[in-house]
Amino acid sequence: MIKSVVIIGGGESGIGAALLAKKHGIDVFVSDSGTLSEEYRQTLNFHMITFEEGGHDFNRVLVTEVVVKSPGVPEHAPILGMLKEKGKKVISEIEFGHLFYSGLTIAVTGSNGKTTTSGLLYHILKSAGKNVAIGGNYGKSFARILAESTPKMMVLEVSSFQLDGIETFKPHIAILLNITPDHLDRYDYKMANYVRSKFRITENQDEDDFFIFNGDDPEIVHHIKKGFSIKAKQIPIHESMYDQGITSKDNSGNFELTIFGKHNLLNAKVAVEACRLVGLTESEIRVGLSTFINLPHRLESCGKINGIEFINDSKATNVDSVFYALQAMQKPTIWVAGGTDKGNDYAVLMPFVKEKVKALICLGVDNRKLVDTFKDHIEHIIETQSVDEVISTSLKIGEGGDVVLLSPACASFDLFKNYMDRGDQFKSAVEHYKNLN
Numbered sequence: 001m002i003k004s005v006v007i008i009g010g011g012e013s014g015i016g017a018a019l020l021a022k023k024h025g026i027d028v029f030v031s032d033s034g035t036l037s038e039e040y041r042q043t044l045n046f047h048m049i050t051f052e053e054g055g056h057d058f059n060r061v062l063v064t065e066v067v068v069k070s071p072g073v074p075e076h077a078p079i080l081g082m083l084k085e086k087g088k089k090v091i092s093e094i095e096f097g098h099l100f101y102s103g104l105t106i107a108v109t110g111s112n113g114k115t116t117t118s119g120l121l122y123h124i125l126k127s128a129g130k131n132v133a134i135g136g137n138y139g140k141s142f143a144r145i146l147a148e149s150t151p152k153m154m155v156l157e158v159s160s161f162q163l164d165g166i167e168t169f170k171p172h173i174a175i176l177l178n179i180t181p182d183h184l185d186r187y188d189y190k191m192a193n194y195v196r197s198k199f200r201i202t203e204n205q206d207e208d209d210f211f212i213f214n215g216d217d218p219e220i221v222h223h224i225k226k227g228f229s230i231k232a233k234q235i236p237i238h239e240s241m242y243d244q245g246i247t248s249k250d251n252s253g254n255f256e257l258t259i260f261g262k263h264n265l266l267n268a269k270v271a272v273e274a275c276r277l278v279g280l281t282e283s284e285i286r287v288g289l290s291t292f293i294n295l296p297h298r299l300e301s302c303g304k305i306n307g308i309e310f311i312n313d314s315k316a317t318n319v320d321s322v323f324y325a326l327q328a329m330q331k332p333t334i335w336v337a338g339g340t341d342k343g344n345d346y347a348v349l350m351p352f353v354k355e356k357v358k359a360l361i362c363l364g365v366d367n368r369k370l371v372d373t374f375k376d377h378i379e380h381i382i383e384t385q386s387v388d389e390v391i392s393t394s395l396k397i398g399e400g401g402d403v404v405l406l407s408p409a410c411a412s413f414d415l416f417k418n419y420m421d422r423g424d425q426f427k428s429a430v431e432h433y434k435n436l437n
Contacts, residue, residue, distance in 0.1 A: 004029075006068070007030045011070050016093060017097070018047075058082065062083070066089050068096045094163070094165070103154060104152065106274055111181075112178055114177060115295060115298070116295070117175065120271045122155045123292045125278070134154075137156075156171070163201055172209050173212065174211050174212070177213075203229075205231055207231055209233070214236075214270075216238055250283070255289045261325070299325060305434050308395065310426075312427055314426065316408060317419055326352035326407070329405060333356045333405050334361060337407065339413070341366075346374070362382065387429040388432075390426070
């Protein structure tokens with residue numbers, strides 16, 4: 001039984017871990033090098049949990065038995081180095097929550113698509129009447145959920161950062177959607193290190209568990225063939241299993257989906273297989289799939305103006321996400337992209353750009369890289385500084401049957417607070433122009 005714990009980082013994961021520790025009578029202390037939000041500060045005070053901000057009291061931190069690290073705290077942070085040097089156990093909040101949970105866990109990871117897949121899984125299970133919760137990298141932290149309730153089933157979206165700090169975390173169903181370069185600055189710029197983190201989702205599984213993975217992803221397939229030890233029952237999902245839609249097993253035809261794009265067919269197929277494993281009927285799965293509403297800013301239709309459809313995909317902050325978005329477009333596309341560049345290599349997008357993009361509207365402070373990359377391949381490239389300009393320009397150059405796709409491939413911090421602010425402003429501007437027409 002753990003008697004004392006220090007939480008490094010006072011974000012959602014850290015606060016959740018603190019509340020869970022308090023619930024189980026563990027002496028807990030929260031330490032954050034930055035400033036806590038007023039909401040989290042009030043939460044800690046209400047539950048009489050001691051904390052510090054603006055730095056770490058090394059003497060207070062060092063006397064603890066276990067350290068729970070929030071995923072946002074980098075591995076090279078001095079406080080973590082010192083704790084490990086002193087032999088302290090440092091685990092993630094996901095691992096900490098797992099120590100107090102005996103229900104059925106479905107864990108989802110991947111470079112792209114894990115939020116949609118997790119949300120879809122949760123919705124299908126919930127609509128079928130299951131006592132299920134969703135958390136991890138999605139909404140509430142795992143630990144906070146367990147501090148407040150004890151669901152029989154958990155759907156967890158887990159990032160590589162969260163998986164880095166596990167020791168015994170063992171989902172009954174582990175899902176690995178894809179592995180493409182991301183967050184390599186946290187992994188010494190070595191793809192192998194990042195891949196190893198993703199595969200940790202299955203490292204504690206045994207023969208009674210299931211590992212569902214994208215059987216067409218080159219990184220996943222390569223590393224399975226290379227000899228990663230996997231004890232769980234392997235369920236590869238191939239494009240041939242869903243490229244014409246996802247067929248039910250009760251001879252009632254294809255399932256109806258509310259999300260579109262080939263990548264979302266994969267996400268849905270993975271969710272269907274997981275739901276079958278936990279005993280849902282084909283009818284229950286059908287109902288869940290047909291009533292699912294995806295989170296905002298993920299290929300979210302905002303309606304039409306003069307026959308031109310506007311789609312908000314502001315969450316697409318990397319090239320891989322834009323690849324899937326452009327792949328899903330079936331109409332002439334006015335592509336809205338730009339923001340704070342993340343070292344993007346746009347070459348992978350060129351085939352879709354040549355085939356589908358009739359115009360590029362740049363939305364950012366510095367658009368040189370986008371312009372230089374596509375100036376010889378897209379006839380119309382227009383630079384803008386606001387979503388209002390984007391919508392008005394789209395209506396001038398677009399025509400009925402076109403799609404205006406906000407799929408930026410970049411971070412949002414040059415003109416917006418975050419990707420949500422960017423997407424919300426885009427939707428508001430579309431509504432404004434709809435009312436004018």
